[in-house]
Structures are given as C-alpha cells and as structure tokens.
Amino acid sequence: MHEDVAVVIEDGEDIRELLAQVLTQGGFAVHTASDGATGVELVREHDPIVVTVDVNMPGIDGFETARQIRSISTAYLVMITARGDEIDTLVGLQTGADDYIVKPFRPRELRARIEAMMRRPRSLASSHPSAAHQQAAVPASASEPVSLATAPVSTAAPGMTTPGSTPWLDEDSDAAPLEHRGLRLEPGARVVELEGAEVELTRSEFDILRMLLGSGRRVVSKLQLAGMLRGERGEPDHYLSEHDARAIEVHVANLRRKLGESPSEPRWIETVRGVGYRRTA
Incomplete structure (x- = not known):
C-alpha cells in the first residue's frame, strides 16, 4: 500500500524522534534530517506531502531551508521553533510556511x-512544475481524532459571515472568479491577478483573500479565519489563541504588502478593530 511521505528537519535528536513518531502514527513514511541542507535533499528525493522545519539549526537556518523547500515543493510546511517573537512568525510565514508552532508543543x-492543513488544497499558484498535485487525503489513524478545541465559544456578531454556509470554502474548480477594484481571484486555478498581473501568494494568503472577497461587506472575524485555515466547517468551536491571532495578523499584513495596500488607506481589506476584517466598499 502506498504511504504518504513526511520529512522532519530538526537538529535536536529528542524532538526529531518525537516528530517522527507522531507522523509515523499518523500513517506517514517518515524521513529525518538533522540539518537544512540534508533536509532539502530529502524533500527533493522523496517529494513529501508534509515537512516540518526547525528554525534554529546549524548551517542554513530554518527560514532559508523553508525558502529552498518552497522553491521545489508544494508540501505542507510547518515551522517549529523555541522562539515566539512576532518577527520570527513574520519571517516564517513569509517563506511560504503553512503553520508555525512554538516549542514546547x-x-x-x-x-x-x-x-x-491536509484538508486544504496542496497546489499553489505561481509555483514550481510539480504544483499540480491534487489535494492530499488525510492519512488513516489508529488513534482517536484530535482537536484544538478547548472550550466552545461563539464570537459571531450579527451580520458576520458563517464559514460553513458560504461558497468560499468549497474547493469547486467551477467556482466563479471573485473581482473587486482591479483584483481578480480565480478559485479553481488558485490564481490572483491585480490589474492583469499575477500576484504570488502563499496558500494561507490566498484562502484568506478568497474568504474576504467572497464575504461581501460582512465582517469576518479572526476566529473564523483561523477556523477556515484549519478546514473547519460551520461556526468555529474553539477559542482564538494568541498564536492564532498573531498568525492571522501576519498573514493579512503579508497579503497587504504583496498587494501594495496601506492599512490606513485600504483598497481591498478593511480592519474592523477588535473583531476582524471585511472587504472594502
């Protein structure tokens, strides 16, 4: 039987073994490396679906390792670090990482x-030739399903959009393009164009933009955006952690930077203080 492949790049032996064990239990065939250069070669050789990268490594660090991996692979990429500074989160997500976890985890x-992550499409627009991979199936697991839910909390205010009831989460290749002020997003092709020129976005940036453009003028909360990135349907049932909130803010900041938008004079994305974001009028 074919196994999905994962690559673990981690210089700490204990953490490397733990990551390998978790992924093996999840149904992956796991290859490990203790440095970035070796890890990049493993990615090139095995074409994994999932890659975890430690930020602090000898030789090339995790950020450069992630950049090199993203240039050759559409793998789901998770940055793992002992540092929790916002600048590290920013750099990690700018390299194309899909998520960022701070030790201890x-x-x-x-x-x-x-x-x-694996419930979301694997392909990325404007990526390398192998970016046409289909959406990966979640590996079978002998263990019980896990959840990040801690306590059921509803933060939706009147007029807010509910992710499970709207079309932007449906990965339908025939979905109609979304257009707003010279910005065009094609859901099926996962392509974004600004005034006819293609804009290269990460998977998370694309999904956030699609959700905001598809919401009309309704407010989308950070909790809903975090839930969407996790593949949740319906009203999110978990609380918004500090990590989640910061990650959403960084994704939106990166998205604005790539679109050339100023937060103080937004052309496409308005900030609704204390709540989330919405499309401009």
Whole structure:
C-alpha cells in the first residue's frame, strides 16, 4: 500500500524522534534530517506531502531551508521553533510556511494542525512544475481524532459571515472568479491577478483573500479565519489563541504588502478593530 511521505528537519535528536513518531502514527513514511541542507535533499528525493522545519539549526537556518523547500515543493510546511517573537512568525510565514508552532508543543496539537492543513488544497499558484498535485487525503489513524478545541465559544456578531454556509470554502474548480477594484481571484486555478498581473501568494494568503472577497461587506472575524485555515466547517468551536491571532495578523499584513495596500488607506481589506476584517466598499 502506498504511504504518504513526511520529512522532519530538526537538529535536536529528542524532538526529531518525537516528530517522527507522531507522523509515523499518523500513517506517514517518515524521513529525518538533522540539518537544512540534508533536509532539502530529502524533500527533493522523496517529494513529501508534509515537512516540518526547525528554525534554529546549524548551517542554513530554518527560514532559508523553508525558502529552498518552497522553491521545489508544494508540501505542507510547518515551522517549529523555541522562539515566539512576532518577527520570527513574520519571517516564517513569509517563506511560504503553512503553520508555525512554538516549542514546547503538544504532539496532539501538531497532529491536529497537520490534519487541518491536509484538508486544504496542496497546489499553489505561481509555483514550481510539480504544483499540480491534487489535494492530499488525510492519512488513516489508529488513534482517536484530535482537536484544538478547548472550550466552545461563539464570537459571531450579527451580520458576520458563517464559514460553513458560504461558497468560499468549497474547493469547486467551477467556482466563479471573485473581482473587486482591479483584483481578480480565480478559485479553481488558485490564481490572483491585480490589474492583469499575477500576484504570488502563499496558500494561507490566498484562502484568506478568497474568504474576504467572497464575504461581501460582512465582517469576518479572526476566529473564523483561523477556523477556515484549519478546514473547519460551520461556526468555529474553539477559542482564538494568541498564536492564532498573531498568525492571522501576519498573514493579512503579508497579503497587504504583496498587494501594495496601506492599512490606513485600504483598497481591498478593511480592519474592523477588535473583531476582524471585511472587504472594502
């Protein structure tokens, strides 16, 4: 039987073995490396679906390793680090990482985040030739499903959009393009164009933009955006952690930078203080 492949790039032996164990239990065939250069070669050789990268490594660091991986692979990429500074999160997500976990982390949390990523399309627009991979199936697991839910909390205000009831989460290749002020997003092709020129976005940036453009003028909360990135349907049932909120803010900041938009004079994305974001009028 064919196994999905994962690559673990981590210089700490204990953490490397833990990551390999978690992924193996999740149904992956796991290859490990203790440095970035070796890890990049493993990615090139095995074409994994999931890659975890430690930020602090000898030789080339995790950020450069992630950049090199993203240039040759559409793997789901998780940055793992002992540092929690916002600048590290920013750099990690700018390299094309799909998620960012700070040590110490719970194995169940890592597993839940990876399973959530794998419910989203693997292909990226404006990527390398192998970017036409189809959406990966979540590996079978002998263990019980895991969840990041801690306490059921509803933060939706009147007039807010509910992700499960709207078309932007449906990965339908025939979905109609979304257009707003010279910006065009094609859901099926996962392509974004600004005034006819293609804009290269990460998977998370694309999904956030699609959700905002598809919401009309309704407010989309950070909790809903975080839930969407995890592949959740319906009203999110988990609380918004500080990590989640910061990651959403960084994704939106990166998205604005690539579109050339000023937060103080937004052309496409308005900030609704204390709540989230919405499309401009």
